[in-house]
Amino acid sequence: MALVKKCNLPDDLYYLVERHVWARQEDGLVVVGMTDVAQNLAKTIISVTLKGAGKTVRKGRNVATVESGKWVGPVPAPVSGEIVEVNQALVSSPSLINSDPYQAGWVAKIRAADWEADSADLVTGAAGLEAYQSFLDAEGIVCDGG
Template identity: 50%
Template sequence: MGAVKGCELPEDLLYSVENNVWVRRESDGTATVGLTAYAATLAGQVVSYTPKKVGKDVKKDKSCATVESGKWVGPAKTPVGGEVTAVNEAVSANPGLINQDPYGEGWLVKIQPADWDGDTAGLKTGSEALQAFQEKMDADGFEGC
């Protein structure tokens, strides 16, 4: 497990650093998408989660869910395009799971990717992702998780 400024960033995930989201390819070919610990810290306590509906097509770098906290309301932008195959009912019932476990129970949506290889080509992983987040947090003046 990698970490930057106290924010956990699992090195086996793919990250869209500019959008503060991660994606993981599952064994069934779907892709699980979630917010990073950094995004969850920036937002503050998440109080509402409104995902796109199952069956809806989403485009890369466009919203797959709307997330609301006391400080912020905005889109979670998916790093891969495709069809939403599942939404996280546990997060619908308890949006705070996004803050508590962003890489586990707090995932946002599952997508059947339309172009996995094309969409993930520019994403970062491992030490490259950690370095990119370090630069982003420094530029943003972020104190830490």
């Protein structure tokens, strides 16, 4: 896991940097979640409202709404497709996004309609880390090192 401005950013994920969402291809699906940057900015997550499995979602539309003590906002889909599973554990334990944003804190699994087209504006690897570094520098953001 790479550290950028004390934010954990795995270099094997795909990022929609401006929206603080990550994507990972897994068993033919795209697993989606909030980045360490997002959970650091939001602080303690107190509530997660998930879209239902079986719903079709367009890229950029919400797969969930997250609430913290200082923020309420969407978790946008980085790809279009069908939501095939949502992380029900987040309903009773929303702080999983804070403690483990890349594993136990995943939000939804989507069967992408066109991964190749939708992933074209996602960044990954060294380019993803550089893009996040630039964004964090421009915004003056440093994570708490979680």
